[in-house]
Amino acid sequence: MTDLPGYPSRRSFLKASAAGAALSGLALPASAQQQPQPVSLDEYQREYLNADEWAFIMAATARLIPSEGDGPGALEARVPVFIDRQLASDYGTADDWYMEGPHDPNAEPARGWQTPLNPAEVYRQAIPAFDAWCQETHGAAFAELSPEQQDASLTSLQNGDVALAGELREFWGLLLSNTKEGYFADPQYGGNHGMQSWVYIGFPGARAAYREWPERHNVKYPLGPVSISGERA
Amino acid sequence: MKTFLRIIGGLVVLGVIALLAFIFVPVQRTAPAKELAADWQPEPGQGEYVMHASDCVACHTAEGGEPLAGGRAIASPMGTIWSTNITPDTETGIGEWSYDDFRGAMVDGIAKGGTHLYPAMPYENYRLMQEEDIRALYDYLMAEVAPVQNEVQETQLSFPFNLRFGIRAWNWLALTHDAGFNPVGTSDLQDRGQYLVEGPGHCAACHSPRTPFMAQDGVTASDDAFLTGGVIDGWNAPALRGEGSAPQAWTVGELADYLATGRNAHSAANGEMGLVVEHSLQYLTDEDNLAMAAFLKGIDGAEVEAPETVAAAGPIATPDPEADDAGRETAELLISADPEMPLGARLYTDNCIGCHFASGKGAPGLFPELQDNHLVTGSETAPLISVILNGAEVPGTAKRPMTLRMQGYAERLSDDEVAELATWLRGAWGNDAGPVSPADVADVRDTDATH
Numbered sequence: 063m064t065d066l067p068g069y070p071s072r073r074s075f076l077k078a079s080a081a082g083a084a085l086s087g088l089a090l091p092a093s094a095q096q097q098p099q100p101v102s103l104d105e106y107q108r109e110y111l112n113a114d115e116w117a118f119i120m121a122a123t124a125r126l127i128p129s130e131g132d133g134p135g136a137l138e139a140r141v142p143v144f145i146d147r148q149l150a151s152d153y154g155t156a157d158d159w160y161m162e163g164p165h166d167p168n169a170e171p172a173r174g175w176q177t178p179l180n181p182a183e184v185y186r187q188a189i190p191a192f193d194a195w196c197q198e199t200h201g202a203a204f205a206e207l208s209p210e211q212q213d214a215s216l217t218s219l220q221n222g223d224v225a226l227a228g229e230l231r232e233f234w235g236l237l238l239s240n241t242k243e244g245y246f247a248d249p250q251y252g253g254n255h256g257m258q259s260w261v262y263i264g265f266p267g268a269r270a271a272y273r274e275w276p277e278r279h280n281v282k283y284p285l286g287p288v289s290i291s292g293e294r295a
Numbered sequence: 296m297k298t299f300l301r302i303i304g305g306l307v308v309l310g311v312i313a314l315l316a317f318i319f320v321p322v323q324r325t326a327p328a329k330e331l332a333a334d335w336q337p338e339p340g341q342g343e344y345v346m347h348a349s350d351c352v353a354c355h356t357a358e359g360g361e362p363l364a365g366g367r368a369i370a371s372p373m374g375t376i377w378s379t380n381i382t383p384d385t386e387t388g389i390g391e392w393s394y395d396d397f398r399g400a401m402v403d404g405i406a407k408g409g410t411h412l413y414p415a416m417p418y419e420n421y422r423l424m425q426e427e428d429i430r431a432l433y434d435y436l437m438a439e440v441a442p443v444q445n446e447v448q449e450t451q452l453s454f455p456f457n458l459r460f461g462i463r464a465w466n467w468l469a470l471t472h473d474a475g476f477n478p479v480g481t482s483d484l485q486d487r488g489q490y491l492v493e494g495p496g497h498c499a500a501c502h503s504p505r506t507p508f509m510a511q512d513g514v515t516a517s518d519d520a521f522l523t524g525g526v527i528d529g530w531n532a533p534a535l536r537g538e539g540s541a542p543q544a545w546t547v548g549e550l551a552d553y554l555a556t557g558r559n560a561h562s563a564a565n566g567e568m569g570l571v572v573e574h575s576l577q578y579l580t581d582e583d584n585l586a587m588a589a590f591l592k593g594i595d596g597a598e599v600e601a602p603e604t605v606a607a608a609g610p611i612a613t614p615d616p617e618a619d620d621a622g623r624e625t626a627e628l629l630i631s632a633d634p635e636m637p638l639g640a641r642l643y644t645d646n647c648i649g650c651h652f653a654s655g656k657g658a659p660g661l662f663p664e665l666q667d668n669h670l671v672t673g674s675e676t677a678p679l680i681s682v683i684l685n686g687a688e689v690p691g692t693a694k695r696p697m698t699l700r701m702q703g704y705a706e707r708l709s710d711d712e713v714a715e716l717a718t719w720l721r722g723a724w725g726n727d728a729g730p731v732s733p734a735d736v737a738d739v740r741d742t743d744a745t746h
Contacts, residue, residue: 269644269645269648269649270649271644271648271649273652274630274653275632283632284631284632284633284634285632285633285634285641285644286634288645291706291707292645292646292704292707292708292712294641294645
């Protein structure tokens with residue numbers, strides 16, 4: 063098991079817990095807030111995705127927002143949890159979308175959703191199809207490929223070089239936008255764990271009170287974010 | 296020895312006779328201070344106006360019930376008192392009551408048939424009303440209110456408070472003031488205000504302290520303790536006179552705005568006072584709300600300057616107030632957005648600052664100021680905790696129709712966090728009140744959960 067920087071594996075989580083217990087007797091700065099740590103991604107109880115789909119989402123989001131940078135990656139932000147929970151919700155089932163036909167797989171992108179499948183069904187059908195393409199092209203399912211091969215595969219997917227059924231044409235767009243949403247959405251939806259992405263870009267979250275700040279040009283706003291549920295960072 | 300026993304025996308017999316007399320001899324009703332002419336008639340609308348000024352509806356209407364048909368639970372230290380049906384229904388209301396019966400209830404706290412009323416009925420105050428107003432109110436209730444058949448739950452207090460004849464002795468302690476109105480005579484406006492405040496408005500029922508016997512300590516303008524603040528059902532009814540009181544800090548116009556609309560440049564009425572505005576004060580004339588404000592302003596001799604109108608129509612272009620000297624340090628801390636600020640300040644920044652602002656002065660006519668706000672700094676902390684947990688609502692009125700709502704933060708803040716926030720608020724912007732503990736917060740949360 064790889065220890066991702068910034069994201070606790072089970073082992074480092076246990077170590078961190080021991081350190082946390084040792085530190086808990088000390089005074090904490092005002093902004094610090096002790097949050098219960100969620101289960102690791104390996105132990106996470108999936109709501110919609112199956113094991114193969116989960117492996118794909120873990121691998122794909124980790125390439126779209128990699129951990130090797132100066133900010134948190136998709137896995138540190140728990141983007142796969144966000145995607146799983148969204149697909150299990152009324153987003154996944156497109157409950158309040160207009161889903162009647164006609165659907166034209168060749169329509170311009172501006173013409174909107176052009177498949178009778180809902181997002182959950184798109185993921186369910188597209189992941190095995192894309193994995194089959196990876197197997198054929200690179201010799202293994204996507205999750206088993208090297209990072210370079212994974213990047214090349216995703217680039218092919220983005221460029222339309224992967225022959226997917228017309229009903230699955232939204233797959234790449236969904237995967238990319240859901241990954242970004244899981245990274246930046248409020249933590250209550252399972253992603254943006256600990257508001258790491260907000261801290262990274264300096265977004266102060268659900269505070270909405272900056273009336274003294276708009277005219278302070280070139281002064282960094284120093285205070286960390288707050289989530290909708292009141293979590294502080 | 297025999298003589299001694301005889302004396303003791305005699306005293307016991309006398310005592311028993313006195314007790315029986317105390318229980319069974321009918322109480323004399325106070326005679327009217329002024330006999331009205333036989334053909335006296337109230338002005339059209341006078342009785343309904345007195346009904347509004349006396350806020351009969353607030354207590355004599357059950358939640359969701361017919362107006363004045365009774366059945367509202369009034370919490371008292373002795374137990375729950377159920378308000379009665381005062382519509383003219385002959386079986387369940389006051390349809391069979393004569394004017395003298397009605398007068399007896401208003402002035403002496405004695406119902407038809409001689410039963411003592413519990414002093415949740417503010418006859419301590421209503422006895423100061425003028426004969427014309429009591430009569431007009433009676434005529435209104437009997438002739439203009441439709442009878443409603445509504446048998447209300449009987450009040451059953453525990454021993455000894457279930458023995459209503461005991462109230463006879465209590466009345467000796469409480470009704471030390473004569474019936475009828477005695478104007479101070481400063482000006483016609485202030486005298487009118489004094490009448491409304493002392494009598495129909497029964498402000499002293501909440502805003503005066505209580506004696507050890509639970510009687511109002513200060514019923515008329517001549518009493519030193521009159522309107523010096525009370526505690527009612529765990530809420531502070533703030534002092535309406537003296538240094539730092541709202542009538543002294545605000546202008547007469549601002550106070551009249553508050554009475555008429557439940558909001559002004561400084562504050563907003565919620566809790567019991569919100570009900571008073573909703574059911575009573577909004578129906579009074581501008582002159583009468585100004586009169587009460589003028590009386591309260593001048594109660595200890597301050598200069599009184601009253602405007603012509605209350606809560607003027609049209610857009611209000613009052614700028615948001617900046618922090619004053621006492622509040623500047625707190626405001627600067629908040630504006631700095633310093634991550635090292637105390638947790639209370641951080642919680643204020645994350646949750647409250649959008650409406651109440653770094654200045655702690657809120658927004659005129661919308662959001663109350665938290666600096667020098669008696670609900671924030673009161674001796675009772677449950678109201679502040681309750682507002683943070685459950686939010687608050689200021690009812691809309693004819694002049695200011697918008698209902699003002701504050702959301703509750705019970706889901707967003709833990710007991711520890713509410714305690715930190717409340718403690719911080721009680722010391723911010725120059726406020727100087729003691730801390731709130733997480734246990735205090737837990738108590739309020741539990742109480743609200745069981746209600």
